[in-house]
């Protein structure tokens with residue numbers, strides 16, 4: 023049994039991780055300031071004596087004795103991270119500093135939830151971990167992209183300078199139950215629009231691509247990374263290499279929901295990456311990991327979740 027701190031534990035990915043690590047027999051401390059997370063995501067865990075919930079902002083230092091830290095605290099959808107860009111960059115950078123300081127002090131292992139956004143609008147396709155990226159430092163997405171890039175730098179410097187036991191994963195677009203219905207991410211947006219019979223809002227001409235990973239596959243990759251030998255730091259891409267255009271995704275959601283929704287084209291946001299697909303050779307080699315849930319299956323589960331959510335909320 024390990025004592026594990028999960029920052030951002032009340033969010034979409036964090037709440038699944040809390041559940042999974044508890045199931046595996048660990049003690050879990052979930053830390054969150056509820057900016058985009060919700061108590062609803064973890065309320066069913068509150069009766070578990072091995073689960074603790076802490077309201078705290080990672081921009082402020084936090085001290086606790088634990089074995090491992092998963093650092094997930096950071097708004098992740100463009101709408102939410104652009105709402106208060108200064109706060110977003112503070113959360114990434116000061117959050118990383120505070121959690122690395124904690125890891126250093128108590129000799130804990132720490133994993134950073136980094137992102138495919140560090141590759142920006144990539145000129146190398148598929149993206150390999152050795153690619154340095156093509157990121158606009160002063161655009162709409164910079165608070166998130168550059169914040170996450172700086173966090174990676176801090177992780178490596180704490181590793182080199184203070185021998186902190188770090189792990190970095192670069193997560194590609196992930197979807198599944200418990201996504202925030204209004205956070206504007208494409209999978210949740212399209213599903214909610216289709217279920218409500220509203221227009222499906224495809225940005226640009228819908229030819230931009232993303233590679234969508236189901237949340238359970240991510241958890242498996244994340245936990246395997248945490249368990250690798252000391253000295254293996256990553257970064258490692260964790261994503262599903264099956265690539266789809268956004269228009270293909272829209273049509274798939276319409277088909278799987280049986281919706282009568284029509285596609286409506288909306289302006290493409292600035293700096294929207296044109297393509298994204300992980301090279302997962304490193305994860306396959308080092309973690310013996312690859313995704314097992316493909317888009318159709320994952321979408322069916324996610325649609326099922328949102329159908330229930332919408333019914334509850336309409337009562």
Ligand code: NAD
Pocket residue numbers: 029030031032033034035036053054055056057058059060078079080081093094095096097098099113117135136137138192193194195196197202
């Ligand atoms: P999310 O918004 O659902 O979760 C983020 C959580 O962090 C929320 O619970 C939020 O309340 C909390 N948080 C935000 N600022 C905080 C602060 N200052 N102090 C404490 N808690 C704070 O997003 P998610 O999709 O679950 O993402 C989790 C992590 O994974 C993020 O770090 C994100 O950058 C990373 N990631 C996610 C994806 C994806 O596709 N979902 C892709 C790449 C990387």
Ligand code: UDP
Pocket residue numbers: 099100195206207208209211212223224225226230232268290291294295
């Ligand atoms: N997108 C879209 N319609 C929406 C929301 C998003 O066409 O209602 C597009 C968005 O412009 C981007 C892609 O879908 O090209 C993925 O967007 P998301 O915000 O989910 O993730 P990210 O851009 O951060 O990869």
